[in-house]
Amino acid sequence: MSRFSELKAVDPSVLDSVAQQPGAAKPDPVLTATGITRRFGGLIAVEVEHLEVQRGLITALIGPNGAGKTTFFNLITGFDLPDDGTWTFEGREMGTLPPHKVARQGMVRTFQLTKALSKITVMDNMKLGAPNQSGENFFRALVHPLWRQQEDEIEERAIALLDRFKLSHMSDEFAGTLSGGQRKLLEMARALMTDPKLIMLDEPMAGVNPALTQSLLGHVKSLRDEGRTVIFVEHDMDVVRDISDWVVVMAEGMIIAEGPHSAIGENQAVVDAYLGTHHDSALTFDDETTAKMAAEAAAGADSAEGTDT
Amino acid sequence: MDWGQIFSFAIESALGTQAMYFALAAIGLNIHFGYTGLLNFGQAGFMICGAYGLAISIVEYDLHWLIGIVVGLIASGIFALLLGIPTLRLRADYLAIVTIAAAEILRIVVRATSLRGFTGGSNGINGFTAGFQDARPGFLDGGIDLGFISFSSRQSWVLFLGWITVLLGVGFTYLLIHSPWGRVLKAVREDEDAARALGKNAYSVKMQSLVLGGLFGALGGIFFVLAQGSVQPTPQDFGTPKTFFIWVAMILGGTGKLWGPVIGSVIFSGLLAFTDSALRQAVAADYVPKSIIDGVQVGQMRFILLGLGLMVLMIYRPQGIFGDKRELALDAN
Numbered sequence: 001m002s003r004f005s006e007l008k009a010v011d012p013s014v015l016d017s018v019a020q021q022p023g024a025a026k027p028d029p030v031l032t033a034t035g036i037t038r039r040f041g042g043l044i045a046v047e048v049e050h051l052e053v054q055r056g057l058i059t060a061l062i063g064p065n066g067a068g069k070t071t072f073f074n075l076i077t078g079f080d081l082p083d084d085g086t087w088t089f090e091g092r093e094m095g096t097l098p099p100h101k102v103a104r105q106g107m108v109r110t111f112q113l114t115k116a117l118s119k120i121t122v123m124d125n126m127k128l129g130a131p132n133q134s135g136e137n138f139f140r141a142l143v144h145p146l147w148r149q150q151e152d153e154i155e156e157r158a159i160a161l162l163d164r165f166k167l168s169h170m171s172d173e174f175a176g177t178l179s180g181g182q183r184k185l186l187e188m189a190r191a192l193m194t195d196p197k198l199i200m201l202d203e204p205m206a207g208v209n210p211a212l213t214q215s216l217l218g219h220v221k222s223l224r225d226e227g228r229t230v231i232f233v234e235h236d237m238d239v240v241r242d243i244s245d246w247v248v249v250m251a252e253g254m255i256i257a258e259g260p261h262s263a264i265g266e267n268q269a270v271v272d273a274y275l276g277t278h279h280d281s282a283l284t285f286d287d288e289t290t291a292k293m294a295a296e297a298a299a300g301a302d303s304a305e306g307t308d309t
Numbered sequence: 310m311d312w313g314q315i316f317s318f319a320i321e322s323a324l325g326t327q328a329m330y331f332a333l334a335a336i337g338l339n340i341h342f343g344y345t346g347l348l349n350f351g352q353a354g355f356m357i358c359g360a361y362g363l364a365i366s367i368v369e370y371d372l373h374w375l376i377g378i379v380v381g382l383i384a385s386g387i388f389a390l391l392l393g394i395p396t397l398r399l400r401a402d403y404l405a406i407v408t409i410a411a412a413e414i415l416r417i418v419v420r421a422t423s424l425r426g427f428t429g430g431s432n433g434i435n436g437f438t439a440g441f442q443d444a445r446p447g448f449l450d451g452g453i454d455l456g457f458i459s460f461s462s463r464q465s466w467v468l469f470l471g472w473i474t475v476l477l478g479v480g481f482t483y484l485l486i487h488s489p490w491g492r493v494l495k496a497v498r499e500d501e502d503a504a505r506a507l508g509k510n511a512y513s514v515k516m517q518s519l520v521l522g523g524l525f526g527a528l529g530g531i532f533f534v535l536a537q538g539s540v541q542p543t544p545q546d547f548g549t550p551k552t553f554f555i556w557v558a559m560i561l562g563g564t565g566k567l568w569g570p571v572i573g574s575v576i577f578s579g580l581l582a583f584t585d586s587a588l589r590q591a592v593a594a595d596y597v598p599k600s601i602i603d604g605v606q607v608g609q610m611r612f613i614l615l616g617l618g619l620m621v622l623m624i625y626r627p628q629g630i631f632g633d634k635r636e637l638a639l640d641a642n
């Protein structure tokens with residue numbers, strides 16, 4: 001039921017032949033970014049030379065706190081303006097498109113700090129996500145019969161998605177009454193209401209209890225089966241290993257490594273970044289957490305609960 | 310003390326012109342703040358647009374009063390655009406600063422001596438209600454008399470049309486708020502960036518809200534001067550205190566609630582008249598020693614009492630009369 005009839009599931013094996021290095025070309029990139037720089041005063045938060053994101057697969061974006069992952073999301077989705085750089089989505093130059101127009105192109109993002117619309121019901125949060133609503137026009141809004149039918153269709157879709165995310169019982173509650181984990185679920189479900197081609201999730205599992213994490217992972221995988229592209233930021237290496245088809249590692253604004261998760265743990269640059277070898281600028285690495293995560297990344301070992309600030 | 314008289318005063322005010330035009334202006338403010346989260350501290354400026362638009366059209370250009378109303382509405386629409394274009398892309402507080410200043414600037418401009426031929430300068434404008442009163446339907450010729458309260462025929466016509474406009478305004482708001490458009494409005498109030506990330510044009514919808522709420526402000530100004538029979542650029546008619554009283558009325562009723570601004574305006578006006586006449590009678594009957602307050606000070610005293618009452622309300626019922634306490638608690642997280 002997608003408005004993008006061309007969505008097709010992609011076989012992850014297309015990445016087998018891709019070079020495991022920063023900026024590697026992909027067989028069929030949905031998003032291509034070149035020369036993106038963002039400075040905050042003297043700090044270079046993002047300096048991405050080249051990045052291609054393969055269509056229809058799950059790409060994990062990892063890196064220590066302050067690496068520039070969130071800033072990169074903000075730039076790509078129009079919430080922030082780069083000092084330099086160009087990027088295309090579906091071959092279309094995105095340049096200075098404002099956030100709402102980026103979203104309308106089929107590229108939707110969620111936020112690291114969840115943005116549940118507290119004093120709106122869960123159902124209305126969901127309905128809000130639906131694109132092309134004729135009742136959002138001021139004059140049509142006044143004549144309810146003009147949009148009733150579309151509203152009913154939207155509601156049907158919302159009910160189905162809420163079911164899938166185990167939130168149906170909260171449908172009529174204010175979103176502000178949800179737990180932190182439920183809000184993450186709601187935000188993701190709401191983003192799916194836009195029927196996106198590309199969904200960018202900024203730490204979707206942070207603060208979600210382990211029982212929910214499993215179902216959330218299931219949802220992300222099912223997005224791939226529907227042919228949607230997923231980029232997600234995550235600290236938990238177990239999660240990254242479980243669902244990602246490709247991993248991109250950022251540190252100090254730059255992309256320092258790319259490859260399948262199996263190759264990333266052994267990558268010397270990644271281990272250095274997490275252990276803080278280049279720890280010369282006044283960045284806010286939490287040494288204990290990052291060291292722990294690096295050890296786990298390197299050893300490919302057990303779970304780590306990544307927290308960001 | 311004559312309690313019957315005190316209560317009939319209070320009820321007369323609760324249904325009278327002040328409650329009526331406050332309700333209109335507060336409906337607009339509720340669209341701005343209650344539903345969209347826009348901090349408009351210049352509702353009096355929109356009232357000026359309506360009032361002067363009406364009066365100047367009639368007195369200077371001999372236009373029909375209905376056209377005068379349209380002119381007033383157009384003027385307030387332009388005022389909204391002028392305020393919104395530079396500020397609505399910025400943080401919410403910029404609109405607050407700009408509206409409070411712009412409303413006051415507008416009031417000072419219309420009372421400028423150099424504009425005397427047009428706006429009447431500090432004298433304002435009189436004699437623009439004849440056409441409006443000529444249109445009064447016959448059944449109001451004797452005024453309205455309910456026994457314990459009564460309104461003159463002139464007042465009755467303003468009140469009749471004004472309260473109908475209030476009801477239409479509430480109905481109009483209802484249709485809008487319970488639509489996808491209203492949903493976007495509330496989403497912008499809750500979190501603009503979340504709305505943007507979902508493809509909603511927050512800037513455009515905030516602009517629409519600013520214009521719409523401003524139109525209700527203009528209607529408030531129009532019915533205010535139709536009742537008063539003159540437009541005067543004084544602080545108590547069109548200054549910042551007027552804006553704040555409208556805020557009080559809205560908060561009293563319940564911000565973001567359909568009937569909140571109307572009920573709030575009715576109660577605000579009723580309470581003000583009640584404290585006023587009760588105090589006056591108490592002073593006259595020597596229940597309150599003249600050394601504490603005299604008759605002249607009653608005018609100020611009632612505002613002090615009203616302020617205290619508001620504090621009590623904010624402590625025990627911060628959500629207003631119609632508000633939902635659960636909703637307010639959600640603000641905390």
Ligand SMILES: Nc1ncnc2c1ncn2[C@@H]1O[C@H](COP(=O)(O)OP(=O)(O)O)[C@@H](O)[C@H]1O
Pocket residue numbers: 040043045063064065066067068069070071072283284308
């Ligand atoms: N608005 C801002 N102003 C100044 N510095 C910022 C701003 N946003 C982010 N930064 C800085 O940019 C760097 C990258 O931050 P961020 O993108 O949030 O990292 P990540 O999401 O990878 O943890 C950090 O050093 C951060 O302090």
Ligand SMILES: [Mg+2]
Pocket residue numbers: 069070071112308
């Ligand atoms: Mg981040």
